[in-house]
Amino acid sequence: MTEPRSNPPLPLRPRIDEPTGTPTVGHEWDGIEELDTPMPRWWLWTFYACCVFALGYAILYPAIPLLNSATPGLLGWSSHQDLAEATAREGVRQAPGRLAIARMPIERLPQDAVLMRAAVEGGRSAFKVHCVQCHGSGAAGSKGYANLNDDDWLWGGDIAAIHTTLVNGIRQPGNDETRISQMPAFGRDAILTPKEIDDVVSHVRRIAGTQKLDAASVRGATLYAANCAVCHGDGGKGRRELGAPNLTDSITLYGGDRDSLTHTIVNARNGVMPAWGERLDKVTVTMLAAYVHSLGGGEVLATPEGVILPVAAPEVTAGAAILRK
Amino acid sequence: MTTVEQLTQPPALFEARHDIFPKAVDGSFRRLKWAIMAATLAIYYVTPWLRWDRGPHAPDQAVLVDFAHSRFFMFAVEIWPHEFYYVAGMLIMAGIGLFLVTSAVGRAWCGYACPQTVWTDLFVHVERAIDGDRNAQIKLARAPWGPAKLARRVLKHGIWLVIAAATGGAWIFYFADAPTLAGQLLDGNAPSIAYATIGILTATTYVLGGLMREQVCIYMCPWPRIQSAMLDEQSLMVTYKGWRGEPRSHGLKRDVPALVALAADPSLASRFDARAGDCIDCNACVAVCPTGIDIREGPQIGCITCGLCIDACDKVMAQIGRPPKLIGYTSVADERIAASGGVPLSPLKRLWRPRTLAYFLAWASIGVAMLFALGTRTRLDLSVSPDRNPTWVRLSDGHVRNTYVVNIRNMENRPRTVEVALSGLPGAVLWTEAGHRADAGTSVRVEIPADSAARTRIFVAAPSAGPERADVIFRLRGLDKSGGTDTDDSAFIRPGGGE
Numbered sequence: 001m002t003e004p005r006s007n008p009p010l011p012l013r014p015r016i017d018e019p020t021g022t023p024t025v026g027h028e029w030d031g032i033e034e035l036d037t038p039m040p041r042w043w044l045w046t047f048y049a050c051c052v053f054a055l056g057y058a059i060l061y062p063a064i065p066l067l068n069s070a071t072p073g074l075l076g077w078s079s080h081q082d083l084a085e086a087t088a089r090e091g092v093r094q095a096p097g098r099l100a101i102a103r104m105p106i107e108r109l110p111q112d113a114v115l116m117r118a119a120v121e122g123g124r125s126a127f128k129v130h131c132v133q134c135h136g137s138g139a140a141g142s143k144g145y146a147n148l149n150d151d152d153w154l155w156g157g158d159i160a161a162i163h164t165t166l167v168n169g170i171r172q173p174g175n176d177e178t179r180i181s182q183m184p185a186f187g188r189d190a191i192l193t194p195k196e197i198d199d200v201v202s203h204v205r206r207i208a209g210t211q212k213l214d215a216a217s218v219r220g221a222t223l224y225a226a227n228c229a230v231c232h233g234d235g236g237k238g239r240r241e242l243g244a245p246n247l248t249d250s251i252t253l254y255g256g257d258r259d260s261l262t263h264t265i266v267n268a269r270n271g272v273m274p275a276w277g278e279r280l281d282k283v284t285v286t287m288l289a290a291y292v293h294s295l296g297g298g299e300v301l302a303t304p305e306g307v308i309l310p311v312a313a314p315e316v317t318a319g320a321a322i323l324r325k
Numbered sequence: 326m327t328t329v330e331q332l333t334q335p336p337a338l339f340e341a342r343h344d345i346f347p348k349a350v351d352g353s354f355r356r357l358k359w360a361i362m363a364a365t366l367a368i369y370y371v372t373p374w375l376r377w378d379r380g381p382h383a384p385d386q387a388v389l390v391d392f393a394h395s396r397f398f399m400f401a402v403e404i405w406p407h408e409f410y411y412v413a414g415m416l417i418m419a420g421i422g423l424f425l426v427t428s429a430v431g432r433a434w435c436g437y438a439c440p441q442t443v444w445t446d447l448f449v450h451v452e453r454a455i456d457g458d459r460n461a462q463i464k465l466a467r468a469p470w471g472p473a474k475l476a477r478r479v480l481k482h483g484i485w486l487v488i489a490a491a492t493g494g495a496w497i498f499y500f501a502d503a504p505t506l507a508g509q510l511l512d513g514n515a516p517s518i519a520y521a522t523i524g525i526l527t528a529t530t531y532v533l534g535g536l537m538r539e540q541v542c543i544y545m546c547p548w549p550r551i552q553s554a555m556l557d558e559q560s561l562m563v564t565y566k567g568w569r570g571e572p573r574s575h576g577l578k579r580d581v582p583a584l585v586a587l588a589a590d591p592s593l594a595s596r597f598d599a600r601a602g603d604c605i606d607c608n609a610c611v612a613v614c615p616t617g618i619d620i621r622e623g624p625q626i627g628c629i630t631c632g633l634c635i636d637a638c639d640k641v642m643a644q645i646g647r648p649p650k651l652i653g654y655t656s657v658a659d660e661r662i663a664a665s666g667g668v669p670l671s672p673l674k675r676l677w678r679p680r681t682l683a684y685f686l687a688w689a690s691i692g693v694a695m696l697f698a699l700g701t702r703t704r705l706d707l708s709v710s711p712d713r714n715p716t717w718v719r720l721s722d723g724h725v726r727n728t729y730v731v732n733i734r735n736m737e738n739r740p741r742t743v744e745v746a747l748s749g750l751p752g753a754v755l756w757t758e759a760g761h762r763a764d765a766g767t768s769v770r771v772e773i774p775a776d777s778a779a780r781t782r783i784f785v786a787a788p789s790a791g792p793e794r795a796d797v798i799f800r801l802r803g804l805d806k807s808g809g810t811d812t813d814d815s816a817f818i819r820p821g822g823g824e
Contacts, residue, residue: 037340038337038340039338039339040339041340041341041342042342043339044338044339113759136715137714138712139715140714140715147715147718147719149726149728150718150720150721150726151721151762152720152721249721249722249723250721250722250723251720251721294758294782296758296782296784297720
């Protein structure tokens with residue numbers, strides 16, 4: 001055929017394909033024709049079975065979208081309920097471990113590597129919910145919010161001290177055991193003159209090693225001894241029982257530059273933290289303490305000589321054993 | 326059916342399976358199939374029961390796919406998930422191996438070693454043992470239902486189901502300790518997934534091997550299509566030598582007894598065709614074919630090249646005194662040479678050609694490379710990733726601390742103590758989350774349980790003076806006799822700018 005063809009007329013007459021003996025469906029393109037090979041019977045059965053399955057599925061499970069929801073399905077299955085059940089199952093699975101942590105005295109927790117690890121992981125999750133708003137997702141803090149990764153602790157860095165701080169919070173009214181200290185607002189309350197405050201700033205920066213000895217810092221030393229040393233100590237090393245920070249180290253909560261220090265001395269800072277013992281369950285607070293302690297700056301609990309730590313109850317050991325599995 | 330009838334009838338919606346009653350046959354290919362069937366079935370059923378002592382910290386099953394602990398054991402070799410490329414390499418080798426086999430000897434895999442073929446063959450033998458050979462089977466199929474037929478059918482399908490259940494049952498032993506699981510199965514307290522797997526595999530074995538048989542090869546399996554594309558003129562395949570066989574004739578042949586008969590009775594001359602081929606149209610090749618095809622129609626998708634028609638035809642050729650291999654393994658090229666009266670290449674010479682050589686070299690070099698990798702692989706592994714939130718921490722004495730999440734793999738079946746040290750950072754000290762900076766040193770020791778990975782955080786403190794980013798190398802060293810080392814690069818970050 002030499003003349004150019006436009007669309008061939010359809011349909012062509014079906015014919016029998018010579019080599020296979022199968023009829024063609026009756027159309028061709030560029031000499032290519034399609035055989036009308038009958039499907040094997042099992043294939044049809046499979047197809048019908050799939051149809052039946054789809055129908056059954058659409059009846060049993062939520063399937064057809066309606067305006068506000070979908071058809072509920074005869075089985076009443078829902079993804080929300082599925083999640084709730086999975087969460088409940090996970091709660092049951094974690095129960096022995098949580099029980100063991102609840103019964104373990106906080107001082108002994110770091111000695112049980114398995115429980116400690118479970119507590120740290122639980123604390124990591126709880127931290128992401130309750131703590132990151134101020135302390136940041138990496139617990140690195142920011143100005144006014146403590147970096148929990150470092151080794152500088154205002155109120156103590158062993159696991160029991162961290163736990164106490166967490167349970168009772170900082171400067172929480174109505175909580176007798178809350179961490180509290182109150183630095184006077186030396187400038188606002190006119191205890192020191194601006195010139196004097198400037199001198200104290202020079203002294204504080206000198207003992208922190210960020211400034212050289214000069215006349216102002218010498219004058220500031222005298223003022224420091226009279227006004228500050230009672231809490232921060234003569235050498236500026238701070239006193240934890242008073243919540244007075246160490247002024248000589250490299251870490252400052254509100255900044256170590258002149259402006260920040262001046263602002264701190266003029267107005268005082270007095271930051272706060274909620275008493276988490278009033279808001280969260282006991283185990284979660286313990287887990288948070290373990291997590292914060294694990295971040296790298298946690299201190300070893302100093303146990304006075306001769307004091308015997310309480311022995312873990314048998315249930316605790318059993319719980320830990322379950323957790324170990 | 327005439328073409329007119331076919332065209333006036335509406336096309337059939339479906340085509341029911343044509344029953345196939347393969348006739349029993351004996352011969353060299355049948356015996357080869359027996360041997361391969363025995364070997365493959367034995368490997369399949371026996372392997373999970375082989376024991377291999379790996380000490381107290383690892384399972385003692387020679388071949389075990391341990392999904393629960395993500396380990397794959399195969400005799401002396403243990404594969405961890407990160408070493409899955411060995412499995413990938415073996416799959417690639419299997420693929421190229423199929424290319425090699427197909428280009429050399431055609432669909433040999435289909436004809437002899439494919440599980441579908443092996444189990445179908447087994448089922449066919451069971452059927453033959455109960456119902457008799459081809460003719461008896463046809464007779465039984467046509468017979469009306471009665472107690473005798475029912476009994477035979479129940480027996481046949483019962484045995485098929487037992488074989489199918491044993492097949493599914495053997496499969497699960499590869500994934501758990503076989504004796505333990507067998508005990509649990511007998512007691513009825515095996516995991517439900519075990520019963521489900523047995524159930525599914527029983528069903529597939531029974532349906533695919535017993536009921537669908539050649540339908541799987543012809544309609545379902547992609548291999549025939551792929552292999553058709555890989556065959557070339559040099560590939561050996563089961564071929565009916567038309568130049569020898571055609572034209573077909575019933576009865577008298579050109580052999581000596583026929584000539585004697587013709588001399589004795591000239592009236593037979595009308596039945597004697599001087600040009601008659603060797604094929605006497607006895608249909609033996611069709612009767613034995615497990616897929617029900619006629620090999621004389623040429624190469625086709627239904628031919629799994631099992632060679633049973635060769636056995637059947639050879640027997641007939643011997644009976645009528647003609648040379649064997651009217652149907653035989655030959656290539657298109659050799660067939661052409663033979664048809665024009667030449668001498669074909671020997672099959673061995675056909676095998677060696679650039680294409681098969683290239684496949685073989687690719688196949689073998691992957692194998693050699695994997696063996697080399699396996700022989701030189703280390704059984705200690707260190708992986709360090711720096712903690713990026715926060716990247717650095719200022720310590721109260723002015724030093725800077727970085728934190729690293731360290732994964733150490735101990736891939737030996739015994740607990741090991743390893744040492745992690747750091748180089749590239751002057752004045753640095755290390756401690757783990759179990760330790761404390763007060764007792765930090767230039768290296769830390771970590772205990773790793775047998776055949777497991779330990780994840781620990783390592784804290785590194787260094788003086789604040791130094792580059793903002795210092796490249797460091799963590800070095801792992803096994804502390805026992807067998808030693809072993811590994812390293813991983815990382816970086817130590819210090820606060821930059823005007824801190």
